[in-house]
Amino acid sequence: MNLTLKIWRQKNAQSKGKMVDYKVTEISEHMSFLEMMDVLNEQLVNSGEEPIAFDHDCREGICGMCSMYINGEAHGPDRGITTCQLHMRMFKDGDTITIEPFRAKAFPVIKDLVVDRTSFERIQQAGGYISVNTSGNTQDANAIPISKHAADEAMDAATCIGCGACVATCKNSSAMLFVGAKISQYALLPQGQVEAVDRVNNMVAQMDLEGFGNCTNIGACEVECPKGISLENIARMNREFLKANVKG
Amino acid sequence: MSGFFKSSIGRKFTMALSAFFLMFFLLQHFAINFLSVLNPDAFNEVSHFMGTNPLIQYVLQPVLLFGVVYHFVMGFILEIKNRSSRVVKYAKNNGSANSTWMSRNMIYSGLFILIFLVIHFIDFWIPELNTKYVQGDMSGLLADGEGYRYYEELQHKFLPPWRIALYCLGFIFLALHLLHGFNSAFQSVGANNKYTKGLKGFGKAYAILVPLGFIVIALFHHFNH
Numbered sequence: 443m444n445l446t447l448k449i450w451r452q453k454n455a456q457s458k459g460k461m462v463d464y465k466v467t468e469i470s471e472h473m474s475f476l477e478m479m480d481v482l483n484e485q486l487v488n489s490g491e492e493p494i495a496f497d498h499d500c501r502e503g504i505c506g507m508c509s510m511y512i513n514g515e516a517h518g519p520d521r522g523i524t525t526c527q528l529h530m531r532m533f534k535d536g537d538t539i540t541i542e543p544f545r546a547k548a549f550p551v552i553k554d555l556v557v558d559r560t561s562f563e564r565i566q567q568a569g570g571y572i573s574v575n576t577s578g579n580t581q582d583a584n585a586i587p588i589s590k591h592a593a594d595e596a597m598d599a600a601t602c603i604g605c606g607a608c609v610a611t612c613k614n615s616s617a618m619l620f621v622g623a624k625i626s627q628y629a630l631l632p633q634g635q636v637e638a639v640d641r642v643n644n645m646v647a648q649m650d651l652e653g654f655g656n657c658t659n660i661g662a663c664e665v666e667c668p669k670g671i672s673l674e675n676i677a678r679m680n681r682e683f684l685k686a687n688v689k690g
Numbered sequence: 691m692s693g694f695f696k697s698s699i700g701r702k703f704t705m706a707l708s709a710f711f712l713m714f715f716l717l718q719h720f721a722i723n724f725l726s727v728l729n730p731d732a733f734n735e736v737s738h739f740m741g742t743n744p745l746i747q748y749v750l751q752p753v754l755l756f757g758v759v760y761h762f763v764m765g766f767i768l769e770i771k772n773r774s775s776r777v778v779k780y781a782k783n784n785g786s787a788n789s790t791w792m793s794r795n796m797i798y799s800g801l802f803i804l805i806f807l808v809i810h811f812i813d814f815w816i817p818e819l820n821t822k823y824v825q826g827d828m829s830g831l832l833a834d835g836e837g838y839r840y841y842e843e844l845q846h847k848f849l850p851p852w853r854i855a856l857y858c859l860g861f862i863f864l865a866l867h868l869l870h871g872f873n874s875a876f877q878s879v880g881a882n883n884k885y886t887k888g889l890k891g892f893g894k895a896y897a898i899l900v901p902l903g904f905i906v907i908a909l910f911h912h913f914n915h
């Protein structure tokens with residue numbers, strides 16, 4: 443198929459950037475979206491132009507790097523997938539596709555479609571961990587009884603790959619689905635209880651400091667999340683935060 | 691605790707608390723207004739009680755006023771914060787692919803409700819304050835002393851078509867606001883559990899039936915005086 447692409451080009455973090463039109467031809471419907479981008483970049487390199495910078499790594503929906511806002515949706519029109527898992531058969535011959543970087547004040551553009559998501563890492567560092575003794579006396583995790591239900595829910599929360607699609611999609615650029623998932627994966631398990639108060643307080647404080655917006659329960663994040671992280675995680679974070687503040 | 695009220699989640703929580711209070715008030719307001727359709731005498735009695743009872747006048751009324759002001763002021767503060775969290779907007783954004791119109795436009799439905807409330811206050815509340823606390827007439831009686839004035843004043847207010855139109859529009863926006871808001875408030879206070887599905891249906895019913903009820907009352911008095 444033949445396509446027109448409208449792509450955000452921006453030299454570096456300081457420059458202004460603009461949408462630029464490109465044409466690609468003979469794209470197979472079996473290609474992934476990133477492979478289509480590769481074709482375009484090859485074309486650009488061959489004609490002596492600067493290729494389009496975009497993030498990617500695993501190309502199998504695990505790493506969460508492939509941030510692209512395609513035709514007005516994070517990771518494009520399909521559901522439960524990342525951009526690398528998006529197939530060109532979702533588009534028709536002759537389509538015009540708009541491709542933008544994930545947009546949020548806390549995700550500044552580095553170049554073209556590449557954004558800086560280290561704000562997520564700083565939130566994780568503020569409390570998204572448990573402190574365990576690794577001196578050789580580590581307790582076997584299987585020795586701690588955990589209900590199947592809690593283990594399943596914690597695992598569901600832990601499948602968040604930190605891609606940032608929730609922030610990119612959210613009208614408020616809120617990071618609460620991500621932070622809710624990261625808090626929930628510990629809140630549901632006994633190992634997470636010891637540091638629960640500090641965890642939620644510090645992670646929420648860091649989230650606010652980074653300049654993410656405030657959730658208004660629109661639910662777009664849950665729809666666009668490649669891992670199907672549920673809004674229940676945000677409700678759980680709200681409860682954890684409330685509990686932590688009542689306890690003091 | 692002061693950090694709590696400055697934090698994103700704390701604000702979300704207090705926003706929901708004010709909204710719960712407003713939704714409870716709305717139901718109570720509807721119940722009393724509906725009396726005016728069923729039984730004018732009972733409506734007069736209850737209105738007089740509500741208008742002169744010290745607990746309601748000096749405790750609940752200020753709480754209500756605070757609730758309304760807090761809700762829309764915090765609504766504006768959050769809206770400004772949220773807008774500033776995305777400096778460069780998307781060239782193409784397909785919001786309807788993943789969320790409802792109501793949820794994305796709370797500030798606009800809220801803004802219209804605010805305009806409605808200002809007019810509503812000028813229509814009913816300020817004249818009440820004037821009669822009771824400026825002129826000092828706590829009797830609740832008509833000028834000629836023949837019975838209570840509340841029902842008569844209500845009927846009189848609903849004569850002009852422009853006011854009926856404005857009220858209907860105001861309640862349509864309220865319905866849109868509540869179609870998202872009712873269930874959103876539960877999520878904000880952390881209530882998302884096995885009852886949430888059932889509550890969604892209840893929320894929809896509340897959001898449509900209560901404003902519709904107010905519209906029916908307004909139309910009733912317009913055509914039936």
Ligand code: HEM
Pocket residue numbers: 657658659702705706707709710712713716758761762765766768769796797799800801803804807867868870871872874875876878879
């Ligand atoms: C006076 C004008 C009003 C304005 C400007 C306004 C504005 C807003 C805004 C911007 C929100 C979204 C914030 C959020 O969801 O966190 C909101 C939420 C809400 N509003 Fe209003 N509103 C107004 C009046 C009302 C009234 C009269 C009611 C009910 C009778 C109401 C019920 C709600 C509910 C239930 C929510 C959801 C709360 C939550 O998500 O936690 N609002 N309002």
Ligand code: SF4
Pocket residue numbers: 506601602603604605606607608609619620623663666667668669670671
């Ligand atoms: S919650 Fe979903 S959308 Fe958000 S960062 Fe995690 S995986 Fe990505």
Ligand code: FES
Pocket residue numbers: 497498499500501502503504505506507508524525526527
């Ligand atoms: S490149 Fe790793 S998830 Fe897409």
